[in-house]
Amino acid sequence: MGIFDFFKKKKPEESKVVNFEELSIFLSEKQKEQEQEKQIFSKNIKQLIFELTTNLREDIKTLEEINLDEKKEQERIKLIVQENLGNYIHYIQILIEDLRKLELKEPEEIIRNIHIIFNNFDKKSRLSFEKATILIGKELGKIVKDIADFSGEFKSLTENNSLIINLKIISLIQNKNNELNSINQTDLGIKEELNNIEQKTNEINKKIHDIKEDIEKIRKSKKYQSKLKKEQELESKKQELIKLIYQLKESIDFKILANFYHNNEKEMKIVKQYRDNFQEALQEDKTRLIELIEKANVDMKSILKQIEEIETKTNQIRETKIEKDEIKDLEEQMKSCGMNLIHLANEKERELKRIEKIKKDKEAVVNLIEKELKKLNVDLEF
Secondary structure (H helix, E strand, O other): OOOOHHHHHOOOOEEEEEHHHHHHHHHHHHHHHHHHHHHHHHHHHHHHHHHHHHHHHHHHHHHOOHHHHHOOOOOOHHHHHHHHHHHHHHHHHHHHHHHHHOOOOOHHHHHHHHHHHHHHHHHHHHHHHHHHHHHHHHHHHHHHHHHHHHHHHHHHHHOHHHHHHHHHHHHHHHHHHHHHHHHHHHHHHHHHHHHHHHHHHHHHHHHHHHHHHHHHHHHHHHHHHHHHHHHHHHHHHHHHHHHHHHHHHHHHOOOHHHHOOOOOOHHHHHHHHHHHHHHHHHHHHHHHHHHHHHHHHOOHHHHHHHHHHHHHHHHHEEEEEOOOOOHHHHHHHHHHHHHHHHHHHEEEEEHHHHHHHHHHHHHHHHHHHHHHHOOOOOOEEO
């Protein structure tokens, strides 16, 4: 068996079944196997490079010992051959040095860099090689053979290499498995958030239920019934006040006042204010109204009595103290709770949509993992 036979495509193994829950373990084991194979790969590449560079150093010695003076050829041609031979030897030395410095890490990177090294060597040395072969083709042929032997072994390794192929497959599966783990973590986070939303929703619904019970208790309490009675009495007094103000306005003859003050612009303006906005003007200043009526020689007895009744009723209204409406505050709390429920419902809808998207993403990733595993003759079991 040659040093690279280990890496040539092996015969298909029997199909293996891996449980989905054990996929990470399977990948870890595969990566350990591949690490060992990579070490063997690097070791064999190193050996192959050692053999080539050893041969090339011997070839250089042979080339450096060539004496063109023994060749029966024109001096001009000898000079051209000698110059290009020197150049060619220089390029071989660069090739040896580049191969010596080659980092033997990842197989795919090793293969790519070796191709780059030999492509550069071929481009730079081709012209010198062709000119040097005019007189020393046989000696240069040994170098060509050594490089060709290396190239043949190297090609045999890279064209049907199960390690290179499987490295790509396992790397892709590992990346997708990591992506799947990330998706699962996101999924758990969303489900946790949905649980939080559900918990908050239940808490708010309980709070609403408790508020309703509190409202009902307050409504049935003697204190609240007393408050309602006061509010009804207060409203009744306000209606009575409005009625008294209306009666007062009806008892005042604004035509008499207008006729009396029509030549007095200032007083006439005040009369119009009382006539057009009686209640407002009266609440601002009732004294001025009394003065206007007295100057116009209108009977004041009935008007003064009505104004006194209005003042009494106003004071009664002002002195009536109504306790703070506890139910109103509780209803505001219920309204706030309702808005929070709407907000939570919208959040829940968004999270459920994310769950649906994650489900599709997960299916796509799992399908790709299954497809890649089949290339390794492995079936995924759920």
